[in-house]
Amino acid sequence: MKDQINLLVRLQEKDEALDLLRKQLAAMPQQIKELERKVADMKAKLEAEQERLQKARMAQREYEAEVEDNIAHVKKSKVRLLSIKSNKEYQALLKEIEDTERSKAENEDRMLAYMEEVERLNQNLKEKEKDLSTVRQNLDSKRKKIESEITEVQEELSRAEKEREKIAKALRPELLGRYEQIKARSGGIAVACVENATCSACHLNIPPQMYNELQKGDSLKFCPHCERFIYWKANSASK
Ligand SMILES: [Zn+2]
Known part of the structure; x- marks a missing residue:
């Protein structure tokens, strides 16, 4: 009977060890999934940032074009000014030139603001790209490590299963x-x-x-x- 009691104790110990190994094995792919989620999350944020950068660049170009328009307009008006005889028309055109100059100044301010925004987003993007590549490398090496760990635990598990079988066989049915x-x-x-x-x-x-x-x-x-x-x-x- 002593022998049988010992077998029961060993069977219990083996089952607990098996349980632990199975849990370990089940948790391992989860670690990879978590890292993959992190990479996907970072990638999505990066793409959103790229979109913001693109929009800022477009806005910058729009205001650049506006400023060019303003400059061309003023130039043309100044030429026209030379041929105007009526004082009233002259004053009106002068006011228009003034207005256009003001618009041009405003458009330049906006253009500069977007230029700064583009600069800032660009910098930000570079950092995010670097982070992403670091996390990707990390993922690759962790994946390899976990995969080899999975193999090890699987081997350990099948060894433990065989040992358990032996104990169970020695036990009275x-x-x-x-x-x-x-x-x-x-x-x-x-x-x-x-x-x-x-x-x-x-x-x-x-x-x-x-x-x-x-x-x-x-x-x-x-x-x-x-x-x-x-x-x-x-x-x-x-x-
Ligand atoms: Zn009890």
Whole structure:
């Protein structure tokens, strides 16, 4: 019986290790996905920034064209001014030239503002491009690392599965069946060690009589509270 109890303990340990490995394995592709999301997010922001830059460039060019128009207009008007005889017309044209000069100044201000905006966006874009390329490189190396880790964990998992199979085979079939049953209904833990007369799974006390018998380690016991297999701590060291 001692031997069977030891097997149960080992089976429980192996199952916990397997659980951990499976969880690890499931979490690994998630890490890659997170990085991919980050790259996609940065790329989208970069593209939005590129669009803003393009719009600012277009606006800058528009105001440049306006200024050129204004200059041409003033030039033409000044030529016309020479041939005007009527004072009233002359004054009117002078005022128009003045107005156009004012528009030109305003348009120049706007053009300069957009030039500065283009400069700023350009700088910003360069930094973002650099960041993106860094994160991309990071993604590539992390992906490779995680992929090799996945292979390692898979190998470890299949080794552990084989070991588990061996333990399960050595266990009496009815005990194995019972183990699976308890495990299924007790949150994956079917075997609990008892220390200081307390079940480590449910943290309740084991009756003294049972505790005494448990310490002998020659009969199979169940926790009277959580109904898991129990074993005495000192016994686990002797496996
Ligand atoms: Zn218990």
